[in-house]
Amino acid sequence: MKxxxxxxxxxxxxxxxxxxxxAIKVMWPQFAERADKEGWPAARxxxxxxEHELAExxxxxxxxxxxxxxxxxxxxxxxxxFEAVPMIxxxxxxxxxxxxxxxxKGANLLLFGPPGGGKSHLASAIGLALIETGWRVMFTRTTDLVQKLQVARRELGLEAAINRLDRFHLLILDDLAYVTKDQAETSVLFELISARYERRSLLITANQPFGEWGKVFPDPSNARYPCC
Structure with a gap:
């Protein structure tokens, strides 16, 4: 090619x-020089x-x-x-x-186990692998997100804050059990999970199995979360 x-x-x-x-703007002179030397046809x-632009x-x-x-x-x-956690x-x-x-499908994952068992590691690793295949993910400690949602509620912006999280195909809520047994905290968390139900996925890590979530959520109606 000349x-x-x-x-x-x-x-x-x-x-x-x-x-x-x-990317083409930066690299086309180098590609053109190589094309001239090797006699590439224009299509090549x-x-x-x-292909370089798409890769970039x-x-x-x-x-x-x-x-x-x-x-x-x-x-x-x-x-x-994995060998240290044979049940996985x-x-x-x-x-x-x-x-x-x-x-x-907006399905969800739950990871249960005692502290130090690698739940957070595995959840984050799954998130990384999903990002590398094109999905959008956000990892957050549950307490941190709940605090932000409480602020949004006080400012009358809870619905908008929850809607902004819709851009993530997967929301990873780490350490669910560390949410305090406060009605204000559990209610915003319930609204978040309800809003994502069967639309956007959640990955939740917790020390307690699902049957003991009543210890985390004092309101029995909130203990039966729609994610599960």
Missing amino acids: TNPAVDSARLGLLLNELRLP FLAAII RDRRRIERHLAEARLLPGKTLDTFE SKAQVMAITAGDSWLE
């Missing part, structure tokens, strides 16, 4: 800006720079989604010791990370 020496590089840069193709050159878009998207996800640093499936099936976890069989 480049046209009369090409106005500055104008081409402006055109690529208009088309929002920043065009395909190469488009995927990389930037994952970076944005990782930044907003607030996952625990260093917690991956590779670093999770690695094959099942790997199937979960595909996401499409349950996130599209």
